[in-house]
Amino acid sequence: MIGYLQLENGRTFEGTLFGKVEDVTGEVVFNTGMTGYQELMTDPSYYGQIVTMTYPLIGNYGINLEDLESDRPKITGLIVRERAKHPSNFRCEMDLDSYLKYSGVTGLEGIDTRALTKVIRDHGTMRGVITTRMLTDTQLKQRLDSYDNGDAVRQVTARESYTLEGAGVHVAIMDFGIKNNILRSFQAKGCKVTVFPATASWQEVLQVRPDGIFLSNGPGDPKDCREILENVKELVERKPTIGICLGHQLIALALGGDTQKLAFGHRGSNHPVKDLGRDRVFITSQNHGYVVKDVPESMEVTHISMNDGSIEGLRHKDKPIFTVQFHPEASPGPSDSDYIFEQFMTLLEEVEQGA
Template identity: 50%
Template sequence: MQAKLLLEDGTLFTGVGFGADGESVGEVVFNTGITGYQEVLSDPSYCGQIVTMTYPLIGNYGIARDDFESIRPYVNGFVVRRHEPVPSNWRAEYNVDRLLKEYGIVGISGIDTRMLTRKIRHFGTMKGILTTGSKSVEELQEMLGIHEMVRDQVARTSTKQRYTSPGAGERIVLVDFGAKSGILRELTDRGCDVVVVPHDTTAEEIRRLHPDGIQLSNGPGDPKDVPQAVEMIQQLLGEVPIFGICLGHQLFALACGADTGKLKFGHRGGNHPVKELATNRCYITSQNHGYTVIDESVIGTDLEVTHINNNDKTIEGLKHKSYPAFSVQYHPEAAPGPHDSGYLFDQFIDMIRNHKRNHPKAPRQAELVAQLKGVL
């Protein structure tokens, strides 16, 4: 089955189709990970994008449901150099081809992914159309020209209703902007009582949950497309400790008066070096974002830069100078990727406990009822 990938600059790639038949339009990006393709496919932050894997062999260890980072894949298309239809892995339940067919995702293999990656690095990310149909190049160009990029990715990927992962420790409200399962896993592994809420949950609704801390998740798209989240963070800043990851980091920055902008081709992969300024230590991190906090915009705010990217010197971490709140641009839950930065979740828990010692709250309603029953 022949497949084509046409970029908006007119570049045409012709290869072999796998996965679903059809057509798909999206922003063409690349990921530099050597492993972890199924975590990439199931990462909600890729919603609306056609993902190119720079590693040349994809599919060799198949698909295992336990490794998913969300309930389903959200990518608009998948581009690889070589697709391996017969996996060799005792955990594999089926192959990548079946996964893409199941969710209607078009894939293309047998193209020069190195050339495609170099083009994106030179000219920046761009729209593309991926098809297994017989339309002419002219027809595909016309479709690209009239197609508008999606702007509601967060609403598409966020949970629609609140749910709880019970624990005996601190109560964490995880605001789901397209959260990866790894974040929830890291919090529950530390015994936290986690309440996951939709992206448009208000500050007052979060207050009613009596959180000890608020986790702002990763997610897809432009942070400025989620203005209600910025307002929510502004209202809660200083009341409850806050930890932001990826999109949550950008929203935290906007809430504190900084600005964000689009990167030329983004950071996507599990091998990005980040320097922690306080210790001068370098961490290898997992990343997936197309936007960044603009350096100059932090000047004059109550934010302090804590981490920078060693490749391009963009901001990778922030903390508030007065309130218990911090954020990182990368993924400390690292799925896939190195586990260098898992300590950040421990720092978050320590911050919560310090805040509770210094700012004791009135007993939660349930605890107060229990106390009253004991008195009566």
């Protein structure tokens, strides 16, 4: 069935619909990963977005239900140049089309994804509609004006707290849209983790007497998280804290810094980041549309992007707090930055020994 992508700047792309055939509206972004499509589709940080894959063939190893990063896809739509209709992998349980149908997600294939990516790079991310019929300018404007992603974190967070047992340190996790592999990473290090909804108060979090706090990744603009920010301010004053992605941005805001939206974001599994302390470059997995613009006076920069020089990591000058913008749990992507979890474990040990 013929389908269309209509962008707010007036550009239109024609392709073929797959997955669930229905009209959807979202922020159109692109991801440069060659693999890992099922991980990124189920990454809650993509909530409300229509994701364009720059790699031309998607779905060639199919879908397996063990490698999902959440219970279901969080993307609004998926755009590919070509979907693999006959996947081949011993772990494959279904093809891409079947999975999107099963999950209720709209797909569009056959458009010029290179041209679309260039539009986004030149003009920035923008709202768009995947539709079964061409919309008039008035209809398009109505659809786009109805799009609001300001409540994204509340849509993807856990509905209630839960605990995963472990014999090691106890980490309280604020779930702003956490990925499964972050939980696996902490469990692999023997940690006990208690996961709290984004709406939990700082008093509720401290009531379980954690050794440290982890602020997770998540979707949307950090400045939309005003109530969450108040809790973050209290938590970082009381416990050793690490934040990644959205958590990194929230800590910066809580301590007096500022954030801004990137033109087209960092989304892919091949982003070089320099650790200034180690004087080494690591290849990282990233998915974010906002960055820290102004560093709080109490913090210092630890990591920078080698692509555009943006801030990728911060450390407090006096308190046991540090952050990174990238995803150290590496799903999808390389495992270069797994040392971030080790760094947090070491920090907790140092705080306990100094107590």
